[in-house]
Amino acid sequence: MKDLENILELARSVGWGATDILSSYYHQTDDKLEVQYKQNEPVTIADVNVNNYILENLQAALGKENFAYISEETYQGEQVQQEWVWIIDPLDGTRDFIEKTGEYAIHIALVQGTRPVLAVVAVPEAEKLYYAIKGGGAFVETRERKTLPLQVSSRERIEDLTLVVSRSHRNERLNYLLQHLPCQNHKAVGSVGGKIAAIVEQRADIYISLSGKSAPKDWDIAAPELILTEAGGEFTHFDGTPLQYNTGDVNQWGGLLASNGQYHEVLCREAEKILAEF
Missing domain, CATH: 3.40.190.80 (D-Maltodextrin-Binding Protein; domain 2)
Known part of the structure; x- marks a missing residue:
């Protein structure tokens, strides 16, 4: 099992690559983004291509022997038996992507058993990538790789x-x-x-x-x-x-x-x- 820090570095790199692909679709000049529907949820060519990019890069680096992969675009209803499972959403907020609100994201999580131990959430239009390892705190990094720790609010009432x-x-x-x-x-x-x-x-x-x-x-x-x-x-x-x-x-x-x-x-x-x- 490779060290989680190394795997996080890989996941962050993949997250930024996926960001570039999604952003290019989002900002393409012709606004005809072909939309299909799967179980009443919209799916675009952007979902599919980003999904392929994420899976290909994770699998090329990590293989399929020790890791399973569950993705919104490829899931067939199976429960996988491996201890380590990647759970991926190549485009969370497809309706926002289609309607050009800018509020869409990429989710990449590594689950051990039934709980997440590593996570990346990329928000392309903010040019930010959020990440965490279990027990290691949460951080956000910018396109320039400037990194800041994250801490939730505290309100009196x-x-x-x-x-x-x-x-x-x-x-x-x-x-x-x-x-x-x-x-x-x-x-x-x-x-x-x-x-x-x-x-x-x-x-x-x-x-x-x-x-x-x-x-x-x-x-x-x-x-x-x-x-x-x-x-x-x-x-x-x-x-x-x-x-x-x-x-x-x-x-x-x-x-x-x-x-x-x-x-x-x-x-x-x-x-x-x-x-x-x-």
């Missing part, structure tokens, strides 16, 4: 907390919950990676995911989770249990709360109480 919310993934239960929480400052941000970036850069404090007919997938959550927790935040189910990955079901069902950790348990209890009244 629960009412002062700001929630990052989705523009597109909304339903009546989630809207009801958001309307009745004690914190009413809302900021719309695309991509889960972008939402967690807002929290670790102290521009926001809370993100809530509530599954409806569908749920976020492992590749939406794994990399952002580790970056948040290594920056001092928390990311759990409403009942406080930790998230798990590569369990045979890539759906992250139920209520999930990501926060700066300050009022995490209070907000989890409050969310369950509010939803019981819906």
Whole structure:
């Protein structure tokens, strides 16, 4: 097993390469980006080509013997048996990519067993790459390779907390919950990676995911989770249990709360109480 620091260096390099490819598609002059739909979710040629780039580069360096690879674009419903699993989303926030909000991201996580130990989240339009190793803190680096440590916010009052919310993934239960929480400052941000970036850069404090007919997938959550927790935040189910990955079901069902950790348990209890009244 290669040293995690060396693997992180590889993942960061791949993340920047993937950033260049995605950004070139995003800024191409003809605005005809062919969009197809897979299970009601949009997929573009950019998703596919970035996915291929990430897989080819990781597999060329690390092989397939000790590592398995689960990617949004290639996943066939299988649970892999290897202890070490790469969980990849080549384009998180495809709708934001298509609609040119700029709020899309690349997620690359390495999971040992069912928990992430290494993560990269690249946000191309911000020209930033966020990364973490379990137990080593979280960092952001710029295109010039300037690196800064990340630390979540601290607010005095629960009412002062700001929630990052989705523009597109909304339903009546989630809207009801958001309307009745004690914190009413809302900021719309695309991509889960972008939402967690807002929290670790102290521009926001809370993100809530509530599954409806569908749920976020492992590749939406794994990399952002580790970056948040290594920056001092928390990311759990409403009942406080930790998230798990590569369990045979890539759906992250139920209520999930990501926060700066300050009022995490209070907000989890409050969310369950509010939803019981819906």
